[in-house]
Amino acid sequence: MSDRHKKIILAAYPEGMPRESDFRLEESPVPKPGENEFLARALYLSVDPFLRMLMNPSNAANATSRKEGPITDVGRVMAGGFVGEVVESNNPKYPRGAIVEGILGWQNYVVSDGWVNKRHNPAGVVVCDSTLDVPVSLFASVLGRAGLTPYFCMTRELRPQAGETAVITSAAGAGGSIAGQIAKMAGCHVVGICGSDEKVDWITRDLGFDVGINYKTTPDIGAALRAACPRGVDVHYDNVGGPIMEAIAALHTPGHRYRLVGIASAYNTVPDGQTFWAWPYEKPMFVVHDYTKEYDDGIREMAGWIKEGTLKYREDVVDGIENTAKAFIGVLNGDNIGKRIVRIAD
Ligand SMILES: NC(=O)c1ccc[n+]([C@@H]2O[C@H](COP(=O)([O-])OP(=O)(O)OC[C@H]3O[C@@H](n4cnc5c(N)ncnc54)[C@H](OP(=O)(O)O)[C@@H]3O)[C@@H](O)[C@H]2O)c1
Incomplete structure (x- = not known):
């Protein structure tokens, strides 16, 4: 387990195509979950084109009415999909060992109570269905x-x-x-x-x-x-x-x-x-x-199609949190084939 909390911070609102210098990597000690919270370590992060549209001052201003959490505001952890494993928990809904998914930001650890970013993602943080028996990465790609x-x-x-x-x-x-x-x-x-x-x-x-x-x-x-x-x-x-x-x-x-x-x-x-x-x-x-209320049905049906070979998918995997911004810019440039995700750990 890494002993540092690494997070990608939006350093500046981009003008036109984002540049790597619009982001910075910050490190701090791994946080501890408080009452009703859990700590998850990232396995995969998602880099999605729509984030670019939110990376401007007025969207960020709208979002600051929310309580803390990753968002596309300068100085904050960049919003973005996160799939990870709960490693400590004070919340029975998110037990240790569960695989969770949510817009928890571009970081290798997160503390959450499950509420984070409900405004932009009404599903909140969900526990991924382990009975589907599919690779965890799929929850950041085709089943995300x-x-x-x-x-x-x-x-x-x-x-x-x-x-x-x-x-x-x-x-x-x-x-x-x-x-x-x-x-x-x-x-x-x-x-x-x-x-x-x-x-x-x-x-x-x-x-x-x-x-x-x-x-x-x-x-x-x-x-x-x-x-x-x-x-x-x-x-x-x-x-x-x-x-x-x-x-x-x-x-x-x-x-x-x-x-x-x-x-x-x-x-x-x-x-x-x-x-x-x-x-x-x-x-x-x-x-x-x-x-949102039908996500489980969609995930189950698509997982079935994947297992029977009816639905093909491709993951375009970039390794390392330090390459997240570059991976995101690449998606805006069309470098990806299939779903681009960033692997933080297996
Ligand atoms: N409405 C929703 O609820 C919702 C949810 C998820 C995603 N989305 C949107 O759905 C779209 C696809 O998302 P995705 O995650 O599947 O991304 P994606 O298609 O995997 O990646 C974005 C692609 O956009 C293409 N592109 C970039 N600039 C372009 C241009 N000027 N003209 C034409 N194509 C261009 C590139 O492919 P080429 O090489 O083909 O140019 C690039 O690979 C995005 O617009 C995303 O924001 C919407």
């Missing part, structure tokens, strides 16, 4: 919010049907790769848009997408989409927004279903004060937290 997002958006809202055409953006990312496979399971013609030939190869050869389009080397995305979707687009799962979203929307069929799930093309340029919930598109953005 990154996988639950496409699961609930596809199965509860977009509901792809056999014979329909589905288009997925950021198709080789954590969420897009799952969304496309769920559309394939339903019998759709599935088109994925992503940012490299290696990503196109993965989604078409390994995941079963029918067509992959590398938007970085395709001069006319509209023409490529028209060729890939001759009957139009019935199901549109959008992770990126911007001009790619508009090119897909131009092909919507009369009965189409569409959800904007993320705006990866714009996180570095969203003006301070703009939030997911106020994004000025035709509909509010999909929010996975609306399905």
Whole structure:
């Protein structure tokens, strides 16, 4: 067990693409849990694109009404998904040895009473289901919010049907790769848009997408989409927004279903004060937290698909807490294939 508490602190609000110098690593003695609290040591941390949108002064100001906890405010431990093992506990809900998951921040140890970040994550800190018998890392990747997002958006809202055409953006990312496979399971013609030939190869050869389009080397995305979707687009799962979203929307069929799930093309340029919930598109953005009460069902069903081989996933693992900021910046740059996570310990 490490005898130091290491945490990634937001050192400055980034301008545009974050730089490693916007973060710093701080160390202090490992904290002790108080009454009703537990101490967990991190196994995996999650680096997620949406965090970039919260890394600005107005979002941080909104969040400071909360009690202490990781948040995207200068001087605080960076918010971010945490999967770890309870090593000391004064709270019977989180017994020693339990694997817990929550937005507990980029740090190698955390003390919590389970409440932390309920405003941004209504599920609070959850005890992961050990009966599923899956690798612990999955709770930070495909069985975490990154996988639950496409699961609930596809199965509860977009509901792809056999014979329909589905288009997925950021198709080789954590969420897009799952969304496309769920559309394939339903019998759709599935088109994925992503940012490299290696990503196109993965989604078409390994995941079963029918067509992959590398938007970085395709001069006319509209023409490529028209060729890939001759009957139009019935199901549109959008992770990126911007001009790619508009090119897909131009092909919507009369009965189409569409959800904007993320705006990866714009996180570095969203003006301070703009939030997911106020994004000025035709509909509010999909929010996975609306399905908090059903998380256990989603996790169980996806774990079943993984075990029977119906659902494939890829973890893009970076080692060491000191590399967390770099790993996060890499996701914003599109360096990841599948879900990028940071391994702190096995
Ligand atoms: N609404 C919710 O409840 C919810 C929950 C979780 C995640 N999300 C959102 O869902 C989206 C996907 O999240 P994820 O964790 O699965 O991330 P991800 O797709 O694994 O990683 C982000 C990807 O965005 C792509 N990207 C970056 N800049 C881009 C640009 N200018 N244009 C097009 N694509 C760009 C990159 O892939 P390329 O190489 O393909 O460019 C990068 O790999 C994110 O926008 C995230 O914020 C929403």
